[in-house]
Amino acid sequence: MSHQIYQLVTDRILALLEQGVVPWKKPWKTTAGAVAPSNFVSRKPYRGVNIFLLVAQGFGSPYWLTFRQAQERGGHVRRGERGTPIVFWRIDQKTSEEVEGEEPAAEHRRILLRYYTVFNVEQCEGLEVPGAFAVGDDPSFDPIPACEAVYANMPHPPALRHGGERACYFRGDDRVQMPKPEAFRLREHYYSTLYHELAHYAEARIMPRRKLAPWDCGMFRRDGSA
Numbered sequence: 006m007s008h009q010i011y012q013l014v015t016d017r018i019l020a021l022l023e024q025g026v027v028p029w030k031k032p033w034k035t036t037a038g039a040v041a042p043s044n045f046v047s048r049k050p051y052r053g054v055n056i057f058l059l060v061a062q063g064f065g066s067p068y069w070l071t072f073r074q075a076q077e078r079g080g081h082v083r084r085g086e087r088g089t090p091i092v093f094w095r096i097d098q099k100t101s102e103e104v105e106g107e108e109p110a111a112e113h114r115r116i117l118l119r120y121y122t123v124f125n126v127e128q129c130e131g132l133e134v135p136g137a138f139a140v141g142d143d144p145s146f147d148p149i150p151a152c153e154a155v156y157a158n159m160p161h162p163p164a165l166r167h168g169g170e171r172a173c174y175f176r177g178d179d180r181v182q183m184p185k186p187e188a189f190r191l192r193e194h195y196y197s198t199l200y201h202e203l204a205h206y207a208e209a210r211i212m213p214r215r216k217l218a219p220w221d222c223g224m225f226r227r228d229g230s231a
Contacts, residue, residue, distance in 0.1 A: 033170070033188040033198070045070040045126055045134075046078070057090040062089055063171040063184075064125040066134060071123055080131030085177065088122035127169055146186040152196040156203070163206045167198075172198045174205035181206060 007135060041050040042059035045068040051059060067125050069089075072082055082088075094117075126134045156162055163178035180203045189195040 033172075033184045035195065042067050042069060043067070045132075046074050048161040051091060058089055058091060062125065064127045065170045066126050068126045069136065070126065070129075071121060075124065075129050075132065078132060080129050082129050086124060086128040087153055088124050089120055090120045092118065092120045094118055147192060148186075148196075149192060149196065156199065163203075163210075174202045174209070175210045177208075179210070183186065214228050
């Protein structure tokens with residue numbers, strides 16, 4: 006079981022790397038970057054490798070919870086959303102002590118590695134979520150006309166929506182989700198990220214015979230639909 010969990014975490018990190026953007030170095034500013042990822046119910050911050058796994062998902066809110074926790078609080082995970090695995094080391098079953106994302110000291114004999122699947126509150130509906138965090142210092146964005154024309158002149162472009170902190174192409178909805186332009190450190194970073202997601206669109210719609218990359222968000226649906 007431990008080896009399977011190690012492989013699960015490794016696969017998730019590799020998938021993030023293969024997206025073409027190093028997950029711990031995003032070209033846009035994160036609104037929740039100053040707040041550690043935390044459990045929505047307990048407000049307890051996550052630790053160890055879990056911080057990396059959660060921050061790399063690019064959501065604007067730092068709050069996470071399990072599928073059951075969302076239901077217990079009158080909400081639910083939005084259909085089609087995919088959770089993020091986090092790991093726990095359970096040390097000495099008599100004391101039931103858990104250390105998140107960190108390997109325990111050698112003197113503990115009984116060790117159980119477990120993992121849970123959590124969802125960001127932005128993936129949920131029906132929850133009372135704390136107010137949004139401010140993004141960045143400079144809200145201005147000066148578009149580059151030539152770059153804007155690339156998307157504007159596409160014959161059948163996907164829908165383009167801005168908001169949150171995810172840059173992704175959703176195949177099922179045929180749309181590109183981008184952070185707000187002003188969240189990017191450089192305007193060139195915005196367009197390079199947009200074009201990267203448009204390449205996923207082209208792979209799915211213009212070149213459908215090619216096998217879709219595993220990071221296509223449209224394939225990451227909880228109900229298994231595309």
